[in-house]
Amino acid sequence: MRIRFPDKKWFHEKMAGLGEEMSRLEINELERKWLFVSVAMIGLFVGAIVVTAAMHGVHPPSHVETIDSASLHLSQEFAEDKLGVQPEPLPDGSLQVRLVAGRYGFYPREIEVPAGRRIVFRMASMDVLHGAHIPMTNMSTMIVPGYVSEVVSVFPKPGEYPMLCNEYCGLGHDHMWSKVTVVAQENWRAPATGGKQP
Amino acid sequence: MNDATTTRLTLFNFWVAFGAFGLACFFGMYQVLERSGLFAFLQSPAVYFASVSTHGVLMAFVLTTFFIMGFGYYTAAQSLRRPVWNPQLAWAGYGVCVVGVVLAAVPLLLGKASVLYTFYPPIQANVFFYIGATLLVVGSWFWCAIMLVMFAQWKKDHPGETVPLPMFATAANALLWLWTSLGVALESVFQLLPWALGLTDTIDVGLARTLFAWTLHPIVYFWLIPAYIALYCYVPQAAGGKLFSDVLARTAFVLILVLGLPIGFHHLYMDPEQAAGWKFLHMVGTFAVAIPTLLTGFTVIASLEMAGRRQGGTGLFGWIGALPWKNPMVLAAILSLLMLVLGGFGGIVNASYAMNAMVHNTAWVPGHFHLIFAGTVVTMYLAVAYKLWPELCGRKLYSEDLPLVQLWGWFIGMVIMTTPWHVLGLLGQPRRISSVQYNSVLTLSWDPYEVAMVIGGLILLGSACLFVYLLYKTQAAGEKVEARVEAADDSAPWAPAWLNGFALWNRLILVLMALSYGYPILQFFLLKTHSPTAWGY
Ligand SMILES: [Cu+2]
Numbered sequence: 001m002r003i004r005f006p007d008k009k010w011f012h013e014k015m016a017g018l019g020e021e022m023s024r025l026e027i028n029e030l031e032r033k034w035l036f037v038s039v040a041m042i043g044l045f046v047g048a049i050v051v052t053a054a055m056h057g058v059h060p061p062s063h064v065e066t067i068d069s070a071s072l073h074l075s076q077e078f079a080e081d082k083l084g085v086q087p088e089p090l091p092d093g094s095l096q097v098r099l100v101a102g103r104y105g106f107y108p109r110e111i112e113v114p115a116g117r118r119i120v121f122r123m124a125s126m127d128v129l130h131g132a133h134i135p136m137t138n139m140s141t142m143i144v145p146g147y148v149s150e151v152v153s154v155f156p157k158p159g160e161y162p163m164l165c166n167e168y169c170g171l172g173h174d175h176m177w178s179k180v181t182v183v184a185q186e187n188w189r190a191p192a193t194g195g196k197q198p
Numbered sequence: 199m200n201d202a203t204t205t206r207l208t209l210f211n212f213w214v215a216f217g218a219f220g221l222a223c224f225f226g227m228y229q230v231l232e233r234s235g236l237f238a239f240l241q242s243p244a245v246y247f248a249s250v251s252t253h254g255v256l257m258a259f260v261l262t263t264f265f266i267m268g269f270g271y272y273t274a275a276q277s278l279r280r281p282v283w284n285p286q287l288a289w290a291g292y293g294v295c296v297v298g299v300v301l302a303a304v305p306l307l308l309g310k311a312s313v314l315y316t317f318y319p320p321i322q323a324n325v326f327f328y329i330g331a332t333l334l335v336v337g338s339w340f341w342c343a344i345m346l347v348m349f350a351q352w353k354k355d356h357p358g359e360t361v362p363l364p365m366f367a368t369a370a371n372a373l374l375w376l377w378t379s380l381g382v383a384l385e386s387v388f389q390l391l392p393w394a395l396g397l398t399d400t401i402d403v404g405l406a407r408t409l410f411a412w413t414l415h416p417i418v419y420f421w422l423i424p425a426y427i428a429l430y431c432y433v434p435q436a437a438g439g440k441l442f443s444d445v446l447a448r449t450a451f452v453l454i455l456v457l458g459l460p461i462g463f464h465h466l467y468m469d470p471e472q473a474a475g476w477k478f479l480h481m482v483g484t485f486a487v488a489i490p491t492l493l494t495g496f497t498v499i500a501s502l503e504m505a506g507r508r509q510g511g512t513g514l515f516g517w518i519g520a521l522p523w524k525n526p527m528v529l530a531a532i533l534s535l536l537m538l539v540l541g542g543f544g545g546i547v548n549a550s551y552a553m554n555a556m557v558h559n560t561a562w563v564p565g566h567f568h569l570i571f572a573g574t575v576v577t578m579y580l581a582v583a584y585k586l587w588p589e590l591c592g593r594k595l596y597s598e599d600l601p602l603v604q605l606w607g608w609f610i611g612m613v614i615m616t617t618p619w620h621v622l623g624l625l626g627q628p629r630r631i632s633s634v635q636y637n638s639v640l641t642l643s644w645d646p647y648e649v650a651m652v653i654g655g656l657i658l659l660g661s662a663c664l665f666v667y668l669l670y671k672t673q674a675a676g677e678k679v680e681a682r683v684e685a686a687d688d689s690a691p692w693a694p695a696w697l698n699g700f701a702l703w704n705r706l707i708l709v710l711m712a713l714s715y716g717y718p719i720l721q722f723f724l725l726k727t728h729s730p731t732a733w734g735y
Contacts, residue, residue: 144471174631
């Protein structure tokens with residue numbers, strides 16, 4: 001097939017044709033206005049989301065990082081003695097929490113974190129699909145076998161928070177939850193080693 | 199009036215669709231009872247998850263696919279005024295779909311396919327479940343082919359004429375389904391089937407989820423378009439008016455087709471295997487596809503207002519009272535639109551890039567999609583059945599009042615059931631649990647809402663049973679009449695070529711699909727991924 005590059009004449013003809021077609025279209029004036037209102041409304045929503053995402057750096061957990069779920073226990077990061085709240089804070093002062101999700105629990109089963117501090121959760125599944133959610137907070141992520149999930153949250157108020165599995169993972173799924181205790185900043189002490197919590 | 203073959207095709211498809219619907223409502227009722235925790239003897243995760251899987255497959259795959267096929271054959275023959283092309287092929291497709299449903303039903307009911315209706319590898323179902331689901335999709339492609347051939351033949355025989363709106367929308371839906379079912383077909387053929395047959399040991403879950411997301415959102419438009427066809431082509435007439443604008447109706451269908459296809463990613467917002475940039479892009483697309491829905495709402499309401507004023511309604515709201523509320527099609531349209539508004543609000547929260555984290559996988563989500571699917575879509579399917587049944591059976595509808603009772607029941611039940619789900623979702627209750635086992639104070643606040651959910655479920659089950667009973671009684675004992683149903687208004691005004699065919703739109707879709715899924719799928723072949731093994735039953 002020969003490719004014909006559109007020239008100026010072709011373009012003018014096309015445009016004239018389109019203009020004529022548009023003028024023949026029967027679109028009600030009111031409906032035309034509503035079309036503009038709809039587009040403007042959607043633009044406003046998207047605009048608001050763009051601003052929060054760009055200004056506050058709010059993004060969903062999207063850490064494209066792979067890991068072999070079958071050998072988590074041998075890995076550098078998710079071996080049993082390296083789980084839980086990490087003794088050393090990250091360079092920016094955030095705390096890091098490493099969890100393994102497996103039927104039917106998040107391991108370690110209990111963790112204690114300080115209020116008001118930025119916490120970076122890193123999680124991996126050792127078997128099937130799971131989801132982690134601390135109700136009424138933005139701490140939420142899917143845990144897909146083969147990938148590391150990373151999600152950042154801050155808990156403003158001390159209290160007991162359950163961390164629930166919110167993705168169907170088998171017949172014991174109803175029982176899959178772990179305890180997150182948030183304590184006031186001044187009452188919190190960093191653990192001496194990983195793996196033992198609290 | 200359609201010929202005998204078309205009538206039989208439509209009826210056979212509708213029987214399966216509404217049979218599945220009635221059955222699925224019993225599963226749904228069991229689920230709200232089990233979930234409420236009020237009846238200890240019902241508690242069983244094994245039965246619950248088998249029930250959820252069956253309910254989802256029956257409603258989302260069986261009811262919809264068979265209804266859409268039956269309605270498509272009827273619409274094509276009616277609006278194009280020609281018999282269904284190649285009825286043997288149509289029956290073959292029907293047979294393939296039915297065999298698929300039976301094959302999938304056996305493991306589902308035995309609890310060997312409790313993978314919910316979204317499949318969820320690496321939990322593995324019995325291989326017959328995957329084979330059955332695949333056959334259902336393959337059988338529906340026969341229908342797509344027939345619709346597109348009829349569309350093309352009519353255009354060839356009527357050069358320069360505009361395709362009637364119902365057929366234009368039906369062809370758009372057939373195209374949409376071919377495009378979108380490809381994602382799940384690829385997952386099935388290259389991942390699930392070889393894996394379930396034991397030919398491969400592991401499965402790339404990230405890739406499987408991405409391919410499923412390709413199908414997972416546009417499939418909603420596949421279900422929605424027939425409801426929109428009823429709203430555009432039946433409702434204005436039923437209300438005693440006419441459609442506001444044919445051209446904008448076409449525009450809405452084209453926009454749904456083009457914008458609806460490449461946006462499934464927002465189901466992966468909380469997934470780790472796709473990067474934020476791609477999620478952001480799909481978020482913008484998701485919001486854009488709200489435009490045709492806003493257009494539809496406006497057009498239908500405007501058409502209703504014109505009809506109401508023509509019947510003597512005055513003032514700002516007087517036309518609402520003047521509408522023929524006793525006409526099932528009009529009542530269904532009003533209730534549908536109400537639920538579309540409520541559900542649409544929830545959808546905006548789901549679609550929001552960051553806000554989604556609060557409600558992801560909580561009871562909010564089934565609250566939202568029950569309003570949109572079971573509310574908006576199914577309500578219009580019910581109204582279509584009331585309109586077509588007398589014509590298909592040659593008998594008068596068994597009762598004039600009971601359909602109204604049934605539709606009101608469906609609406610009230612749906613509102614009572616989904617409102618607590620929205621609240622429970624905000625309180626963090628996960629959607630896919632059979633009972634609350636968390637030993638935490640938080641869960642005490644969930645209890646009162648579960649009672650409301652059971653009441654809503656009871657009303658819905660009653661309404662569904664009444665619907666099936668009415669269809670049965672009409673067919674078995676309705677007064678015989680020479681069916682005279684006025685055809686949908688299919689006089690089409692002039693429309694330009696790009697609103698009378700899909701050549702341009704198909705090319706545009708190809709480009710958009712490549713842009714939005716090209717790299718996100720390719721990455722699984724470029725990254726070093728690790729695939730887990732199967733976890734079976
Ligand atoms: Cu789990």
